[in-house]
């Protein structure tokens with residue numbers, strides 16, 4: 001009998017995170033100060049982040065040690081299981097082998113605590129008492145709330161208003177872990193007041209909520225800011241996923257030809273692929289790494305590579321990124337975690353250099369794949385994760401057409417147990433596909449006056 005579950009012992013939790021910058025042929029370009037447009041230094045970032053995270057943001061060291069206390073807290077849910085998707089393989093009638101790494105076993109239900117725990121740890125170690133952050137559908141806000149509660153740090157979350165109103169359960173999770181949650185835009189910040197003056201009924205966006213959370217940290221001596229994706233240190237913390245997955249593939253006696261992961265800002269994609277890409281970059285076995293974004297927010301497949309802000313108001317450093325423009329407001333699709341206008345600096349450089357690939361898929365194809373997966377493997381995937389499953393199915397069909405058999409690994413980065421409203425709409429036939437027009441993208445990019453590359 002082929003075994004479905006590939007497990008590791010607690011003692012096999014990795015001891016170091018992997019920093020891909022050490023092995024990149026072209027290093028990512030530096031972030032620029034939003035005012036002076038000169039490269040930012042550690043002192044520019046000091047109001048927002050603790051020093052250890054600033055160091056990790058710029059380090060070129062290949063391996064960064066995971067503190068014992070963080071490894072110990074990881075052991076609440078790590079190592080996470082890997083599965084062979086025998087049920088899905090059978091349903092697809094394929095000789096391809098499909099594996100998935102399941103990150104939904106964390107207390108918050110996604111991969112996000114992998115970075116929330118070390119971020120809270122380094123803040124606590126440097127005496128920080130309060131952290132502000134933003135959240136879309138609530139995945140990051142709940143992960144950081146969980147982490148802050150473990151370190152007795154006050155956590156204040158600016159939650160995109162449409163989600164605050166429409167998806168109450170993750171807000172209640174955040175409250176349960178002790179956080180204060182505000183529907184963004186608020187009238188508590190200059191950024192929020194500026195948006196509300198233009199549109200009193202603004203539904204909010206991730207970019208606006210970031211502006212608010214950054215402003216609160218910048219204006220208050222006792223408050224720092226935390227981001228759940230995009231930044232180099234966040235991507236590095238997530239490599240714990242791929243490092244475990246490598247050991248599990250070895251146990252299974254296999255190696256992936258293709259790795260697939262959904263793409264919002266790049267953290268879960270980086271997490272599962274970077275340790276394998278190290279082999280690509282250093283002459284080892286080769287793997288294709290495919291990032292999957294929604295057709296409604298296609299920065300990797302249809303955006304431009306240039307400097308852009310991480311937020312809407314223009315308070316964050318300028319990051320060299322594939323972007324649709326920081327004013328781009330994506331259509332209201334259900335994979336809230338993928339509705340972000342840009343990609344991180346490392347990911348963008350890797351894509352520019354042809355070292356990773358990207359594809360865009362509409363939400364009905366994704367939910368169809370998510371439902372097939374639920375019926376054959378049992379777990380109901382997060383709407384974000386269904387993008388990876390739909391891409392796996394595309395890759396399987398391609399392999400069948402070519403008459404070859406591939407080994408495919410994907411990241412099941414979260415469960416969908418708090419996203420059932422979107423499944424309800426899909427099952428009622430009410431989900432609408434949003435394809436962005438070229439005019440919409442051109443109009444958003446035409447507003448950019450940030451430096452080109």
Ligand SMILES: *Cc1c(COP(=O)(O)O)cnc(C)c1O
Pocket residue numbers: 110111112139140228229230262263264265266267268269337338382384385413414415
């Ligand atoms: C936040 C989130 C994403 C998108 O963020 P990345 O940084 O691209 O990983 C995807 N899936 C889930 C379940 C999330 O919570």
